[in-house]
Amino acid sequence: MSTSRAWTLAAAALAVWFCWSSPLIGAQDITDPVEVTALSAIRKSLIDPNKNLSNWNRGDPCTSNWTGVLCYNKTLDDGYLHVWELQLLNLNLSGTLSPELGRLSYLQILDFMWNKISGSIPKEIGNIQSLVLLLLNGNQLTGPLPEELGYLPNLDRIQIDQNHISGPLPKSFANLNKTRHFHMNNNSISGPIPSELSTLPKLVHLLLDNNNLSGYLPEELSKTPNLLILQLDNNNFDGSTIPASYGDMSKLLKLSLRNCSLQGPIPDLSRIPNLGYLDLSSNQLNESIPPNKLSENITTIDLSNNDLTGTIPTNFSDLPLLQLLSIANNSLTGSVPSTIWQSRTLNGTERFTVDLENNMLSNISGSSNLPPNITVWLQGNPLCLNANFVQFCGSQSVNVNDTQIPPNSTADCLLQSCPFPFEYSPTSPVPCFCAAPLLIGYRLKSPGFSDFRPYEITFEEYLSTGLHLFLYQLYIDSFTWEEGPRLRMDLKFFPVYDSNDNKSNVFNTSEVRRILSMFTGWLIPDSDIFGPYELLGITLLDPYQSVIITSSKSGVSKGALAGIILGTIAGAITLSACISLLILRVRLKDHHAISKRRQVSKSSIKIDGVRSFTYGEMAMATKNFDTSSEVGQGGYGKVYKGILADGTVVAIKRAQEGSLQGEKEFLTEIELLSRLHHRNLVSLIGYCEEDYEQMLVYEFISNGTLRDNLSAKYKDPLGFPMRLRVALGSAKGILYLHTEADPPIFHRDIKATNILLDSRFNAKVADFGLSRLAPVPDMEGTVPAHVSTVVKGTPGYLDPEYFLTHKLTDKSDVYSLGVVFLELLTGMQPISHGKNIVREVNIAYQSGTIFSVIDGRMGSYPSECVEKFVNLALKCCQEETDARPSMAEVVRELENIWVRMPESHTKTVEAIDDEPGKAETPSSSSSVTKNPYVSSDVSGSDLVSGVIPTIMPR
Numbered sequence: 001m002s003t004s005r006a007w008t009l010a011a012a013a014l015a016v017w018f019c020w021s022s023p024l025i026g027a028q029d030i031t032d033p034v035e036v037t038a039l040s041a042i043r044k045s046l047i048d049p050n051k052n053l054s055n056w057n058r059g060d061p062c063t064s065n066w067t068g069v070l071c072y073n074k075t076l077d078d079g080y081l082h083v084w085e086l087q088l089l090n091l092n093l094s095g096t097l098s099p100e101l102g103r104l105s106y107l108q109i110l111d112f113m114w115n116k117i118s119g120s121i122p123k124e125i126g127n128i129q130s131l132v133l134l135l136l137n138g139n140q141l142t143g144p145l146p147e148e149l150g151y152l153p154n155l156d157r158i159q160i161d162q163n164h165i166s167g168p169l170p171k172s173f174a175n176l177n178k179t180r181h182f183h184m185n186n187n188s189i190s191g192p193i194p195s196e197l198s199t200l201p202k203l204v205h206l207l208l209d210n211n212n213l214s215g216y217l218p219e220e221l222s223k224t225p226n227l228l229i230l231q232l233d234n235n236n237f238d239g240s241t242i243p244a245s246y247g248d249m250s251k252l253l254k255l256s257l258r259n260c261s262l263q264g265p266i267p268d269l270s271r272i273p274n275l276g277y278l279d280l281s282s283n284q285l286n287e288s289i290p291p292n293k294l295s296e297n298i299t300t301i302d303l304s305n306n307d308l309t310g311t312i313p314t315n316f317s318d319l320p321l322l323q324l325l326s327i328a329n330n331s332l333t334g335s336v337p338s339t340i341w342q343s344r345t346l347n348g349t350e351r352f353t354v355d356l357e358n359n360m361l362s363n364i365s366g367s368s369n370l371p372p373n374i375t376v377w378l379q380g381n382p383l384c385l386n387a388n389f390v391q392f393c394g395s396q397s398v399n400v401n402d403t404q405i406p407p408n409s410t411a412d413c414l415l416q417s418c419p420f421p422f423e424y425s426p427t428s429p430v431p432c433f434c435a436a437p438l439l440i441g442y443r444l445k446s447p448g449f450s451d452f453r454p455y456e457i458t459f460e461e462y463l464s465t466g467l468h469l470f471l472y473q474l475y476i477d478s479f480t481w482e483e484g485p486r487l488r489m490d491l492k493f494f495p496v497y498d499s500n501d502n503k504s505n506v507f508n509t510s511e512v513r514r515i516l517s518m519f520t521g522w523l524i525p526d527s528d529i530f531g532p533y534e535l536l537g538i539t540l541l542d543p544y545q546s547v548i549i550t551s552s553k554s555g556v557s558k559g560a561l562a563g564i565i566l567g568t569i570a571g572a573i574t575l576s577a578c579i580s581l582l583i584l585r586v587r588l589k590d591h592h593a594i595s596k597r598r599q600v601s602k603s604s605i606k607i608d609g610v611r612s613f614t615y616g617e618m619a620m621a622t623k624n625f626d627t628s629s630e631v632g633q634g635g636y637g638k639v640y641k642g643i644l645a646d647g648t649v650v651a652i653k654r655a656q657e658g659s660l661q662g663e664k665e666f667l668t669e670i671e672l673l674s675r676l677h678h679r680n681l682v683s684l685i686g687y688c689e690e691d692y693e694q695m696l697v698y699e700f701i702s703n704g705t706l707r708d709n710l711s712a713k714y715k716d717p718l719g720f721p722m723r724l725r726v727a728l729g730s731a732k733g734i735l736y737l738h739t740e741a742d743p744p745i746f747h748r749d750i751k752a753t754n755i756l757l758d759s760r761f762n763a764k765v766a767d768f769g770l771s772r773l774a775p776v777p778d779m780e781g782t783v784p785a786h787v788s789t790v791v792k793g794t795p796g797y798l799d800p801e802y803f804l805t806h807k808l809t810d811k812s813d814v815y816s817l818g819v820v821f822l823e824l825l826t827g828m829q830p831i832s833h834g835k836n837i838v839r840e841v842n843i844a845y846q847s848g849t850i851f852s853v854i855d856g857r858m859g860s861y862p863s864e865c866v867e868k869f870v871n872l873a874l875k876c877c878q879e880e881t882d883a884r885p886s887m888a889e890v891v892r893e894l895e896n897i898w899v900r901m902p903e904s905h906t907k908t909v910e911a912i913d914d915e916p917g918k919a920e921t922p923s924s925s926s927s928v929t930k931n932p933y934v935s936s937d938v939s940g941s942d943l944v945s946g947v948i949p950t951i952m953p954r
Helices: 003-021 033-044 099-103 123-127 147-151 171-175 195-199 219-223 244-248 387-392 453-466 509-520 542-547 564-570 576-589 591-603 615-621 663-674 706-710 720-739 800-805 810-826 837-846 863-876 887-900 903-914
Strands: 069-071 083-087 109-111 133-135 157-159 181-183 188-191 205-207 229-231 254-256 277-279 300-302 324-326 333-337 352-355 360-365 374-377 438-444 474-482 486-493 533-539 611-613 630-633 637-643 649-655 684-690 693-699 755-757 763-765
Touching: 033 083, 033 099, 099 123, 123 147, 147 171, 171 195, 195 219, 219 244, 438 509, 453 474, 509 533, 611 615, 611 693, 615 637, 615 649, 615 684, 615 693, 649 684, 663 684, 663 693, 706 755, 706 810, 720 755, 720 763, 720 810, 720 863, 720 887, 800 810, 810 837, 810 863, 810 887, 837 863, 863 887
Parallel strands: 083 109, 109 133, 133 157, 157 181, 181 205, 205 229, 229 254, 254 277, 277 300, 300 324, 324 352, 333 360, 352 374, 611 684
Antiparallel strands: 069 083, 438 486, 438 533, 474 486, 630 637, 637 649, 649 693, 684 693, 755 763
């Protein structure tokens, strides 16, 4: 090493040591020893697989910037520094919460959101008199709520939702006079709602949905002075009525009592001046609908699935913001007043849906013309016998508002001019402004609408104003409705363009800290229409990692939010120099690990047609592997939907710890998969291998697994022709593996969840994680009949002879595919309630009652073709290997069955392929007569495609 380089490193090390060991807050300041001891105990009770808390054993907590430990910027009267916040959100922590938390006497924010922490909530937290935010949602906590939490005099927000909390609501919570937010949904809380909660003077949001509450609805809640949202869905107030006094809740914005076993009449709610959302569906409410008009602010009225009688009142007319009116599945009679929808004039983004299905309505009064953007459903009413109303009587289609990704407005910008992690701001007033965004996972927990699109601009104005940003700095990358209903968003924040500053394409450090502190401290004002929000995750890419002290691959990207709030409070404290040197210290510390990653990457073999991705690219594509990106999970790990920097939508299968292969084996598998090119097989497009990470990257497919498409939740079930087509495509893909892949392959895990359907419902066999190479000829040219191997696969699909002898053959795949055929025919699971599908179908076939087990959801079918298909499936599932057909024989027989299909049954399937770009449901109709599904031979060669199909692994 040269002398100058040695001096440079020495000077850097000295400076780093100075910043690391010298207090950033004061020259002699140290943390209260009681709190240091408490933090050590807290660390011991946690399991930290990603080593996010690795610096908790170095230096002083406050002056050494322990991950997530944020302190006051000066000593108090006792001469010590004190912990102000514990920000440990989304760090993949497990273990338990230590009772020593109660010794952090000056703590204001306790944040363990989105981890995997189990055990009970320590009662000692009730000792923290200064606590303002108690944020424990999204963990695996159990046990009852401690009574002691009811004596926190400064608590503003308690979030324990999405845990497994049980037991009753403590009556002591009536003492929480400063608490505004009670978020306790999605637990197992039982017993009645304490009427004492009605005395809480500041309470605005009471979210107790999805628990085991019972008893009655307290009439006293109507006296809660400032209550805005009362959300109690999916509890069991068996026999209880909705108190009439709830009509006097003058400030209420949202009342949601869905599926609560409520009886009796609907109270008159017309006196609530700003009521915007009403859901009383799926109860046993009876009598007629109150005739008085509801608030003009209302967007959603759902009274479906009750026992309501009488006629539809005219009070649903002239509600200017109404998006959804559902009174389906009741016993309403008389005429439907068309003024409900004729009075509405909608703009381009507004939609209005009226669902009155399955009542006893006999007529439509007034004009039956439908204005644009209005949908009316009347199926299941006597009026549908009248030809004049047939337009209202079709079956409902899938809600297109479930997910939305905004269009790309930067298509004309040159991608190579804006390299990752920078990207073009879609909303910038300057064209093709290339900048580094902040990525925020965000969710509205109880929105006051059913359709977000008309409120999208209003939301952007609300959030950008609340964050003190320009409107164009915010971009909604996507939004998705989730159960609740809740609205999940992926947000991007871009810096302000400044032509005089060549660094304006990156936020400065203080601005990053300010923005993030607004989210983590719940400093953005609440909105009446958007309701309470929650932070799901933060991704900080390369330009912003200097904000972070430690390194991590999950949660808040590359570490926790250490120093963010501190930087905001300290204001003008000159941290930048020390932070830069602290980062240098971390980088020097991690140099060996980084070098190791690079060495792995450099030593990886190059495979034609397969891309090598970095971990950073994968994290960016999946919003840092956010749970909202998950589309599946198997024994190997999780599968995420991702979007690459060039806009390609992909499926990323990420190995979990414990399932990692050696580098050689991993790359061998990639090389093997890269050789498979067939339109009925998934196609690998890339991989990522860095230290402790292995990922396979496929293109994404939208129609999911065959198992999903056979389940009862799908409104448009697959018809028999489509099922036969799926069977034929699957068989041809497997035939290619057995006979034309080089070298041939036994799949070993064929099942309905490993057969995927693309936008045209073409079958694609997926997941080769258990596949084995077929035996090769020995020295004398003889090919062994089997491979001896440990039994692996999925119960219900396993070849019984392979299970007994450990001899894997091509006929093992035939057996598994035969089980899939039986699923296609019956809709049944392979094993359900102790019954095996092969045995059940065999019994029905031998007794002559085979059509009794055929899936009624697939509509009409030619019985001769179904019988032949059943016969083939049962041959595939013979216990003796030799009794099963070969895969070539399976393909040939399926093609013979297809040829026998009447044209009236096959034209619908053929129409899907005949219209380019059109992804229809299998029930669509068309008059196309060609038959493209029968090949000239059974090798499968004719189906080899140069086009990589879109795919999604399980």
